[in-house]
Amino acid sequence: MIIIIKPNTEKARVTEFITDLEKTPGLQTHLVEGLHTTIIGLVGDTSKVDIDQLRTNDIVEEVKRVQEPYKNANRKFHPDDTIVDIGGIKIGGGHFQVISGPCSVECEEQICEIATRVRESGSTMLRGGAFKPRTSPYAFQGLKAEGIDLLLEAKKKTGLPIVSEVMDASHLPLFENVDVIQVGARNMQNFELLKELGHIRKPILLKRGLANTIEEMLMSAEYIMAGGNSNVILCERGIRTFETATRNTFDVSAIPVLKRLSHLPVVADPSHAGGINWLVEPLALAAVAAGADGLMIEVHNNPAKALSDGKQSLTPDEFDGVMKKIKALLAVDGRVIG
Amino acid sequence: MIIIIKPNTEKARVTEFITDLEKTPGLQTHLVEGLHTTIIGLVGDTSKVDIDQLRTNDIVEEVKRVQEPYKNANRKFHPDDTIVDIGGIKIGGGHFQVISGPCSVECEEQICEIATRVRESGSTMLRGGAFKPRTSPYAFQGLKAEGIDLLLEAKKKTGLPIVSEVMDASHLPLFENVDVIQVGARNMQNFELLKELGHIRKPILLKRGLANTIEEMLMSAEYIMAGGNSNVILCERGIRTFETATRNTFDVSAIPVLKRLSHLPVVADPSHAGGINWLVEPLALAAVAAGADGLMIEVHNNPAKALSDGKQSLTPDEFDGVMKKIKALLAVDGRVIG
Amino acid sequence: MIIIIKPNTEKARVTEFITDLEKTPGLQTHLVEGLHTTIIGLVGDTSKVDIDQLRTNDIVEEVKRVQEPYKNANRKFHPDDTIVDIGGIKIGGGHFQVISGPCSVECEEQICEIATRVRESGSTMLRGGAFKPRTSPYAFQGLKAEGIDLLLEAKKKTGLPIVSEVMDASHLPLFENVDVIQVGARNMQNFELLKELGHIRKPILLKRGLANTIEEMLMSAEYIMAGGNSNVILCERGIRTFETATRNTFDVSAIPVLKRLSHLPVVADPSHAGGINWLVEPLALAAVAAGADGLMIEVHNNPAKALSDGKQSLTPDEFDGVMKKIKALLAVDGRVIG
Amino acid sequence: MIIIIKPNTEKARVTEFITDLEKTPGLQTHLVEGLHTTIIGLVGDTSKVDIDQLRTNDIVEEVKRVQEPYKNANRKFHPDDTIVDIGGIKIGGGHFQVISGPCSVECEEQICEIATRVRESGSTMLRGGAFKPRTSPYAFQGLKAEGIDLLLEAKKKTGLPIVSEVMDASHLPLFENVDVIQVGARNMQNFELLKELGHIRKPILLKRGLANTIEEMLMSAEYIMAGGNSNVILCERGIRTFETATRNTFDVSAIPVLKRLSHLPVVADPSHAGGINWLVEPLALAAVAAGADGLMIEVHNNPAKALSDGKQSLTPDEFDGVMKKIKALLAVDGRVIG
Secondary structure, eight states: OEEEEOTTOOHHHHHHHHHHHHTSTTEEEEEEEOSSOEEEEEEEOOTTOOHHHHHHSTTEEEEEOOSOSOSTTBTTTOOSOOOEEETTEEEBTTBBEEEEEOSBOOOHHHHHHHHHHHHHHTOOEEEOBSSOOOSSTTSOOOOTHHHHHHHHHHHHHHOOOEEEEEOOGGGGGGGTTOSEEEEOGGGTTOHHHHHHHHTSOSOEEEEOOTTOOHHHHHHHHHHHHHTTOOOEEEEEOOBOOSOOSSSSBOBTTHHHHHHHHBOSOEEEOHHHHHOSHHHHHHHHHHHHHTTOSEEEEEBOSOGGGOSSOGGGOBOHHHHHHHHHHHHHHHHHTTOOBO | OEEEEOTTOOHHHHHHHHHHHHTSTTEEEEEEEOSSOEEEEEEEOOTTOOHHHHHTSTTEEEEEOOSOSOSTTBTTTOOSOOOEEETTEEEBTTBBEEEEEOSBOOOHHHHHHHHHHHHHTTOOEEEOBSSOOOSSTTSOOOOTHHHHHHHHHHHHHHOOOEEEEEOOGGGGGGGTTOSEEEEOGGGTTOHHHHHHHHTSOSOEEEEOOTTOOHHHHHHHHHHHHHTTOOOEEEEEOOBOOSOOSSSSBOBTTHHHHHHHHBOSOEEEOHHHHHOSHHHHHHHHHHHHHTTOSEEEEEBOSOGGGOSSOGGGOBOHHHHHHHHHHHHHHHHHTTOOBO | OEEEEOTTOOHHHHHHHHHHHHTSTTEEEEEEEOSSOEEEEEEEOOTTOOHHHHHHSTTEEEEEOOSOSOSTTBTTTOOSOOOEEETTEEEBTTBBEEEEEOSBOOOHHHHHHHHHHHHHHTOOEEEOBSSOOOSSTTSOOOOTHHHHHHHHHHHHHHOOOEEEEEOOGGGGGGGTTOSEEEEOGGGTTOHHHHHHHHTSOSOEEEEOOTTOOHHHHHHHHHHHHHTTOOOEEEEEOOBOOSOOSSSSBOBTTHHHHHHHHBOSOEEEOHHHHHOSHHHHHHHHHHHHHTTOSEEEEEBOSOGGGOSSOGGGOBOHHHHHHHHHHHHHHHHHTTOOBO | OEEEEOTTOOHHHHHHHHHHHHTSTTEEEEEEEOSSOEEEEEEEOOTTOOHHHHHHSTTEEEEEOOSOSOSTTBTTTOOSOOOEEETTEEEBTTBBEEEEEOSBOOOHHHHHHHHHHHHHHTOOEEEOBSSOOOSSTTSOOOOTHHHHHHHHHHHHHHOOOEEEEEOOGGGGGGGTTOSEEEEOGGGTTOHHHHHHHHTSOSOEEEEOOTTOOHHHHHHHHHHHHHTTOOOEEEEEOOBOOSOOSSSSBOBTTHHHHHHHHBOSOEEEOHHHHHOSHHHHHHHHHHHHHTTOSEEEEEBOSOGGGOSSOGGGOBOHHHHHHHHHHHHHHHHHTTOOBO
16 A cells, blocks of 8 residues: 655654554565655555555545455455355356356246246346336336246256345345345445345346446455355446437446456457447457356346337347357357257 | 437338237327438326346337336426425425444444434434444444334434434334335345335435436335325435545436436435544535535544444534534525425 | 426417428428327428527427438438448448557557557457547647558558547648548537547548437438438447446446437447556457457557557557457457458 | 556566656655555656556556646646637636627628627627538538638628638648637547647647547646647547436536646537537536636537537527527626626
8 A cells, every 4th residue: 555645744744643553563664765755665464454544634635545444255365266056056167057047037937937937048047027127117127026926946857956036135035946146236335235145146147337446446345255155256237328219338348357356257248238229249249259157138938018128139039049149159259058 | 219220121010019009008100201210209197117038028229218117206297396304304395414323333432422422513404323234244233123223312312313224024013113224235125125114204315326327216116105295305425436535426417317316305425425433524515506405414423433334424523514514504505405 | 309398388378489480381280189188290401400408498398309310320310331441441331340459559569569460350440549638738749740650551561451539620731641530429419529420531530529429420421421421330439427436337228328319330348448468359359249340459568568558559469369269259240241 | 646566566576667767867766565456666756657558567567647647737736727819819717708700701791790689699709610620521621711701701790700620731721810710529639630729839738539538638728738739728528438318428527626726727518419409508508607718609500401410509599598598607697797
């Protein structure tokens, strides 16, 4: 950690500050005095140092962090890829998976038909929303507990593990038989929820918030991991920018950056990123080419009648076409789905 | 609502689509046929029409909304300013209030000293965090229930109504004696929490999310109001942009825009917007000049030792200086605090 | 074009406004009267209608455009892909090209060695900056005329067509023998320069501005095309967002969106987008997978001594490795470079 | 400057790197070795050190700047406010001025009528565009040389100094009698133009680019000042963000931040920032309250017929009302216009 001292600070005050800093066990300081600038290098275990508090000292101009503020999620301390195991289906460390299904679970016929179709095309997990975060209180809010039951029905018929979003810690008991619990973009910094998810052992799919940096995303993973649950899958799904031609801006760079900084598996959601069905294919392929460990794609048997997000859903036939291209792309690196 | 039809769509399909649309009671259509473009104007009560679903129809190129998607929060339907009453302290409709206090409640001595000092300077409400949303799981997370108790202690001593942030609906019972419940920026779209807050009658201070538009903020207010609670105070506190010289970019325009679109009171939080103590004064004055109904300002008796956000806190003396300037500015329009 | 009238406008004023609008030859109006809203549909040739002027009318609430504001660059009016021919090297319409070379031309030995090496790896054009836009007036500003001469020398030795950036219309005479003239991101809306480039017939590589939308980029292409020069190549190179882990955010979606809206060839610049050499490979592959017609990649024989942008440059050996992967990816669709 | 070395770098390589760094006259290094991190502090005159080149060294993880990269524009080296003198009208250092007039000069009658009216309301300078940067090549592009002549005519009639935008260095001879030359937002990083403006001695009004940081704005001022022209006025006019309710997001914080970092006068343009006439008043007042040294406001005698930007223009009567409020606000601090 680098502490830059304000110009013209009295020497005695700097000495006093250094004495204070060295009181913390395990911390050492190094003083660097330049012509216009005095700098204190703080070394040792700085993970517990409160950077904001240092900044409030009136002789401090700025504090710059040298080490990342996350530990459990940091590849420096865990060089090997984490492989998350979902009932035998592995993701990360070379294992690639495709999660697909409707935005919302609507009825048994819908979810079961879609599940059957996506499995035929090679999807290895089924997604479906039971609790739906909607901008408008007047929009369809999901089937809730009934939606989870219908997903379990579809799982029974197809064997596909299921992924569904939790919106509040109090609903967690309903998710007992859900294979992967999704944290949506709007809840990426719902820290109370993250803490609860640290106390269970189920795999968590953590979506990036619309305005959250890559570092903040890793700090949210750290919340879950600090509680003891290391089964975290990161999901890039687009960020909010000034561009209005697409619903969000798909930050494809986040995939290689996350994989360099962290050992956790990284998947991409091209459906939410673009918000338009004809963008799903190029974005899915871009994510694969950039090194993603998996994809999450919305599929609906009748998009024009979907109760949510129909605009970005593929039909099962369209999905089948995209899957063929994904498989061809994976094959270039000798990869396969599964 | 305006529906733009894709070029070269067969006439029969357009007719069929119009017939479908007119099945909804209370909706009428108007067909506009141009040289290159066919448009359907949809009029009547369009508040229940799902715009996303219309967009999925394969003959539809784009759908544009003409009316705002919020009703209860909309000034068009409620032309008069809403005045929120907090135990006799009124905000909105010409009433201006200042909420101040520390980021986190730390101990009885701290909160009571600050409360006494800010009341002397003219603050009319006391803020203090008991539950703290922190990016890092290793940072101070607040005193929780004990923090609320200490706030109530300070209220007893000073008579100031108290404002504190809730992070999860399950904590609401602890807020029974809190005067105003704050929804933090990271929870602005925590829809489960918003629904719960719609079922109580306490005033809610709703902070704008870092990446949320003004329209989304009003939709979140709508969630609370749709449940029956119309005591909502809106709070601009900076948005996330590319600029790194300030922690967030204070969107001062949001104040006049919100007041034009909605009848709800609008306050500003210059402390979180800028993230630096010397920015609090100019941003607070800018907010007043732009028409805000109140301010929320962080004050700490010893910022260098604050457990959170010390960098942006004013000392009680600095706060006193800022308050003098705020009062002088209000006086230009014949306004006063209270 | 849709004109939304303010609520409670007198009928006579609307009629008067419509009469005014219909005075423009080739324009027809359609009146749509709803319960709360009155809308005028304006159809015919609206390309000359000044949308901002309509907005100033005091009975107008909002005006929404239905058709794109660009004509020459619009795929609707030119369904077939444009193929730009650079001395026999074709780009667009299925032809894929790789442009590579150093950020700045530094000396004959440097540019000739790099040119030879990139040609061996399969690059089909050579880039090199002679005029350099630098944020600091104290940074290296390029070799200017001498730089162009050195590029021509390298072209003579290798046969590779050359691409170089122009910063001011007054320098255009120096570019007489340059094969492709590049407009940099900071000049995307230097309209005086764009007009001049419309009067020549040389291919123009137009880079997207850091804060410019896809529509604005197409409007800048329109400036060049309106002058008569239809040899425009569009280049996505990252936009500015809140994320600081990468220099810019590479908007990979822009590639399929631009190709859908326009018939012009689209290339990507992964070097400037990410700003770090280890990001070049994943971003280049993502661009190819998303459908780009070409790539522009920075290569330097000694990045650590480069006078500009060394951090994002590949060595010739690293470039060779990336090219092998690009070729393998193109082969999936039966594509080749050239 | 702080250089962070990659973990596990051989000691010999670090020593060699330090020897290299110390070859530059006037630079000293300090080595700080921590448990996980090695840091080199670089002190002395670092203004000529190329930070990007240091980053390319393969033992370097990151380089962080401690001092600002601008000198002439830096308040640290010039603590007193710069006062720019425009034919006797002073701005900065406590002097406040209002520049107003139409977006575009349209005809003699228009510009002279507006000039007379704004002078009556207390405006001390006249603005008017002769060269207009327009997104569309089909929109009105300004009267060019004739526009400058008409501005001079209005100056003769009213005595108001004139401000007009230059779009290309080749037009500078036409600006010989223009009092203040404006650099528009889209040209803030047109470095060739900035260099030319450094060679003249006329005051320059430099507008912030839509995607440019405060530091980049000061670097563009540095370009002009490095050429010898220190008469630079900075202008905040809104930045591009995700918010669509306003044309741009007015960054009111930029005013106090610029005034703290630099000694140059800072004005605000509420007309372009908001893009809507009813936002001009609150944003103008906010700018004054935040400490601006002046304002630039668009006024048109017939906004509905304006050839550009009518939507954001005030009528002379509206402007008169806003001016009364500006004067009242200035009076709170004992300030006056002029």
